[in-house]
Amino acid sequence: MLIREDEIRPTFGGHEKFVFRNGWLKKGIDAVRVDRLIFTRDEALVTLGVGKNMVRSIRHWCLATGIVQETEGTGLAKPLAASMLGERLLLENGWDPYLEDMGSLWLIHWQLISNPVRAFVWPVIFSAYFDAEFSKKQLIVLISKQIEQLSIRTTEGTIEREIDCVLRTYVPAGGVRGQANEESMDCPLAELDLIQAIPEENLYRFNIGSKPSLPTAVFGYALFIFLLKRLQTRRTIAIEEVLYQNGSPGQAFKLDENSFVDYLEQLEYQTSGALRINETAGLRQIYLTDDLAVSMENRAYRLLDDYYGRD
Amino acid sequence: MLIREDEIRPTFGGHEKFVFRNGWLKKGIDAVRVDRLIFTRDEALVTLGVGKNMVRSIRHWCLATGIVQETEGTGLAKPLAASMLGERLLLENGWDPYLEDMGSLWLIHWQLISNPVRAFVWPVIFSAYFDAEFSKKQLIVLISKQIEQLSIRTTEGTIEREIDCVLRTYVPAGGVRGQANEESMDCPLAELDLIQAIPEENLYRFNIGSKPSLPTAVFGYALFIFLLKRLQTRRTIAIEEVLYQNGSPGQAFKLDENSFVDYLEQLEYQTSGALRINETAGLRQIYLTDDLAVSMENRAYRLLDDYYGRD
Known part of the structure; x- marks a missing residue:
């Protein structure tokens, strides 16, 4: 009854061209x-x-x-x-x-990055460009290649509609960031300011760097859920994997290395060292205690529980 | 993402040798x-x-x-x-x-008959013997053959534990029927009086025939759920299929042909003819209107809604 990850078939077009609204x-x-x-x-x-x-x-x-x-x-x-x-x-x-808390929007954004079936293009787009700038044409080529590898038949029109939907999710229609509100037709995720349009050059730019509105708890939740699938038997993982891999928290939240390590340090403190950063011979790794490893999902939820119950 | 029925792998032993209690x-x-x-x-x-x-x-x-x-x-x-x-x-x-209503116990019984993954032996045992009597040894041979066909490895001990569990579900420990109550360790389904033990001959006997405690609504629910998987394109089905097939309502409830047809006639009345019995050239069939066919699951639930809301 197990569904293997390689059996997962993405679905397209379910959004009917609408981004989701407040x-x-x-x-x-x-x-x-x-x-x-x-x-x-x-x-x-x-x-x-x-x-x-x-x-x-x-x-x-x-x-x-x-x-x-x-x-x-x-x-x-x-x-x-x-x-x-x-x-x-x-x-x-x-x-x-x-969803009045910015943390919740980051959480919803993470959910999309983690859903390769119904939000297939999300992790692909967010993890493909380590450079900040990209064009829509580049995205079309990228997604077409990915879909070809999966031997799925689709049309360029379908791919373009998926990409348009991603862009409209993060870029406010007016192009003015920080303006998404209840009355607007924009997706609330536009508030995250993750992608900016540069219309004069026909380009888009990821906002890579520190994210003051991203709570450590949501970062930690995403990290634990990411590690859950990767650390069934191991107890360590290289920081690079968690920062740069497809669908990783580093790419999902478009963090730079410094701000990523900042979050890890805060998490080390908040988990009383159950998660630790370890540097051996120049290789920086995340290390988990057995205790954390066997209860990672619970801990992930507890981080959010504590965060939302904070006041 | 579809799980095909032939991919279903039964699981054994989850009951930990306990029947379920009140x-x-x-x-x-x-x-x-x-x-x-x-x-x-x-x-x-x-x-x-x-x-x-x-x-x-x-x-x-x-x-x-x-x-x-x-x-x-x-x-x-x-x-x-x-x-x-x-x-x-x-x-x-x-x-x-x-679960104070006998109808609910019939419903729970039907649920077991309809779950080939977690209650694999249920539909097999209930559908295998058109004669009333059987021995535990016969059941072991029957189940072993079925499991062999699925290329599943298991032991005779496992099979015997499954069969014991089925028998203890329906046969009160004291052997006295109609005595299952809140204080007893018996399964509430023993009240259905579907299987009787004949200890002197080391046999068991299905109670085949009319079931005054089985409401038409629960029969109808089971029938609609059974037909749902079979009548995606057709609108008719031979009464024999629904009476004798593996996992059919006829076998689940151990009805004889007369009492089965009685239920169908009541259902014909209750659905205002959306379900009809049709006899052509000696072949008796169940006939569904298009309207019923496309809303069968809703109708199934509505039967129960009406039944429980009856007072």
Whole structure:
């Protein structure tokens, strides 16, 4: 019953060309908690108060961000259910149901980077360019190659729509950063200011460097979830892997080496040394205690629990 | 991402030799709703108030009856979540949270018959003998053959433990039927009186025939779920298939042909003819309208909704 990672087939176009808007994830998870098959019903238009394509888009974004999941069912449509993270974050008494905390936006961004099935282009785009600047044309070539390797048939139009969706997620429509708000059609993730448009040169630029709005807890959550898949048997991992690999926290959050190590040091302090930076013969490694290694997922959630319960 | 039915690998021994007891399913689903990873934690012993093996057994029975499901997770243990059926049946304001209605026991029984992964021997045993009597030895031969066909390695001891578990589920320990109650160690399903022991001859006997305690709604739910997997394109099915096939409602509930047709006639009435019995040239078939065919799962749940809301 195990699904091997190499069997994962990405899906495209689920967003229906919409980026997700303020309130969509909450709307989606609340509706699913009342009716697990809401997205297959005509009533969804009324319940969610949007048109047919937006209903499909809300479903997509709830699944792509992993705040809801497909469950087993007997019918043609799989019933959805809130995920563990979705429940903790978005229920009325949850961590931050209205995503008012910048930490939550970073968390949602990390969720997309970690979903190669429904947000296939995300980790690819975010991990491919160690240089800051890139063009849309470069992205199209990059994604086309990746898709070719997976022997998936698709069209250039499909690829372009995926890329447009990523760009519109992070770049405000007006091009003015820090302006995404409740009334706008922009994705709340535009507030993260991760990608800037340089329209005069037809280029985009990643904002690489320290991220004052990224809480150590969210960095730590992402790091632990990343390590969970890699440190089943090992206890050490080179810092370079976690900083530069495809889908790594370093690439997801576009950190430079200094700010990355800063976070690791804060985490070393917050975990009372259960995670340590270790330097041997010029090779810097992250070292985990056995205790942390066997409870990494719990610790990941506990970091967020502490963060949101901080006041 | 589709799991084909032929890829399903049965699991054995999850019950830890315990049949499920009164209150276990409710206990399990309630605990999972508070903490999706409860079964992986040491606290489970305290939360559930039972020993370590029983904790594992409760987890098994919750999964085998499909009242909870595994969800996607990042760690080694998959988080569990209440299923759609589990929520509707067992929540405080659910249909019958304490399984006080015989209909609920029939429903739980049907769930086991429908779970070839975690209750593999159930549909096999219940569908193999059209004669009423069988011995434990016969069951061992039967199951061994089935397992051989799947190229699964196991031991005769494992097979015997599975069969013992099935027999103890339906045959009260004292051998006296209709005596399963809250204080006893028997499985509540013993009340269904589906299997009787004939100790003097070392045999068991299926109770084949009409089942006055089986509500039409539960029969109908089972029938619709069974048809859902078979009538994706067709609109008719021979009554024999639904009566005699492996895992069919006829075999699950050990009905004879007359009582089976009685249920179909009641269902024809209750669905205002959306399901009809049709006889052409001596071949009796079940016929579904398009309208029923496309909404079969909803209709299945609605039957139960109406049944439990009847008073």
